[in-house]
Amino acid sequence: MLSIADALAEPWRLEFMQRALLATALASATASVVGCYVVLRGMAFLGDALPHAAFSGVAAAFLLGGNVYLGGAVAAALSSLLMGLLGRRGLLKHDTAVGVVLAMAFALGLLLASRRANYAVNLSSFIFGSPLAVSWGDIWAVAAIGGGVLALVALFWKELLVTTYDPAMAAALGIPVAMVEQGLMLAVALCAVVALKAVGIVLVMALLVVPAATAQLLARSLPAMMAMAVGVGLLSSLLGLYTAYYADVSPSASVVLTAAALFFLVLLGRRGPRLLLRRAPWTGR
Amino acid sequence: MSGVPALLVEDLWAGYDGHIALESVSFVIEEGCLAGLVGPNGSGKSTLLRAILGLHRPWRGLVLVFGRPADRRQMGYMPQVEVADWAMPITALDVALMGRYGRLGLLRRPGRRDREKAMEALDRVGMAHKARCRLQELSGGEQRRVLIARALAQEARLLLLDEPFAGLDAPAQHELLHLFQGLRGEGRTLLVATHDLTCVATHFDHAVFLNRRVVAFGPTGEVLNEDVLQKTFQRHLLLVREGGIYAEHS
């Protein structure tokens, strides 16, 4: 019978587990930071749409033998521009614009995938994640892109703060609001690329939203919220990978479910007694 | 006090999608005035303020602030409160500090001087002791004052405020009014959009009556009369004159 210490240390003696943890941790740290803006601005749908849109670039990159990260980033960036354009001109509600572009891009990806000349390639690993198959090269790429995204967030901290909190005022202060919004969408797109191997396209949204939502319940300021979100993300990665190792189940799903479990724990801790015992008061609305 | 008016608007036309919101608007506000911008809902008050700030492109017209073309970073602005996000984890000081961003430009962080100015602004509105409080923990009136502190932190001589009294109870409104009068006393100029006619009639020294076009502008004592009110509010107003107080009724 293994001692607790042995059980805790065992997975990390294996190189593929070390790589899986690094890739997932880097992806969730980046996504947690960007995710704070996604949650505060009510952009969760967008946070799902852009990764799906990235898929078309991934499929295209495979068909053309190009770099998957680059393909995904370009597709997501173009999609975000298109969404912004459609939503802004007042043609469509922003929500609708996002939905249309998401459907189109993802289906295009599926179409390209079905036409692939090289059948050896299995694109489902990008849809659902394959953290156990990441290489050191992947980890460098993730670290570089993730680092870039975080640097941009730090550089444009105050611009992001004002446009998130009060867009009307932001414009009055001379901040190019549309550009900042577009830049944020780009950051989300890059998060999708960063998390491509770790959790796959479908679950990127979870890494963006869940840790940040958990942090929002606890934090009193935006920097604190980001720090807590990163903490939740890293903890989920660690615990999720332990689960995947010992229960031999999908690592990406385990990480996301762990994050969700943490969210509900915190929610119950904060609001639990009130949620469960009191009926919702009649507000007269 | 120089002879240059704080705000000069001449023949301003603006609208959306072919609808005219402002038609040949012209008026002047002298420095050191507390002026009310009065009109019913949909009269174009917000559009006018935004056009002055340059947030909304007018079709034609001239806007001069202290004799120079308007630069929005030098006008204090308090937008309508509904558009801000109150769920955000942000302190009063953070909000006040935002007023300094206009001077910083891209990529620069607020420094110690900016922080000092923000604290001064909070102090001016009486919220310095709550600088570190989360916005959510403050009352409606206190939040409003923090927003004004933000406008003050911009160190502007002209302040534009859009419906600052909306949703506040009477005591809170009075507090704000008192603050405005204090600011005027310091030599600042305030243009306050509001549909609270009574308040304007009683406490403001100048008024601009707007209903797509300027019905009248000038010192309240001179322009406030039944004819002007009828033209501004049309069927919105039921005149009840009792001791000089007018009531709006739609």
Added chain:
Amino acid sequence: MRSSAISRGQAPLSYFVCLLMILGIISCRPGGGGDGLRVVATTPIIADLAQAVAGDRADVISLIPAGADPHTFEMEPSVIRQVAKARLILANGLGLEGHLMEGVMANKASDAILVVLGERLAPNATDPHLWLDPSMASGYVREIARALAEVDPEGAPFYQERERAFQERLQELDRFLWEQVAAVPSENRKLVATHAAFHWLAQRYGLREVGYLVTGPEEEPGAGTIATLRERILTEMVPAVFVEPQLEAEDRVLASLASELGLPVCTLYSDAFTKEVASYLAMMEFNGRELRRCLGGGR
């Protein structure tokens, strides 16, 4: 008011004429214009074996394209059309073709013959990759010849002759493979590959199946599975691991595991051809040489 070229009474008549014309066109079948017999095989490997027997008397088409993995291949409209037109359909069965089998059953012509080779030869087998054992491939070829003769009785002697010739080549192949394995030191005759496809090959030539990364390609290897496999590779002192060309994603996991342990990564063909290796005989010869080379039998 526009004047119409066709008066009211004549409109229904013109529609009817159009309908007749369309029906006429549809009913004209692009007929038995082809030279040979239309034979369809589910996998390229079966197609290759069938073509070897059928010679130029039949056109053998593979439903699954070269290089694709039969376990996970999804039906496409063009594929379904081929199924419907075929007079003889050759399949492997035993779970190899996945969803494709349903599609074949549903869309084959009522008078077409379907021969499920794997089920005929080893009805209870768990590993469907029978052909990797040349003695089983021999059975495939025999059944193929029989089926061809049934569908095309005139060509029976032709098919028999070709079958006989191919059986000789299979025997040569079998000898060759024995030689290759014999050259490998017995303690090295251990097999680790990407997916569980080599039971029949291992059984025939006395290789020990140490472990596979996944049972079937549609699976995702879990962390525990990978760890267990790693453990086994170490304790059994496996000299090399083998990846398969059509399973790139899973191959990467196995390859990175091997590189961590400092083991060479070699290739074995199982379910699919590549551009370089495009026939059954070529594939098996390659496998033989690769096993010898990588397990320490020298060149």
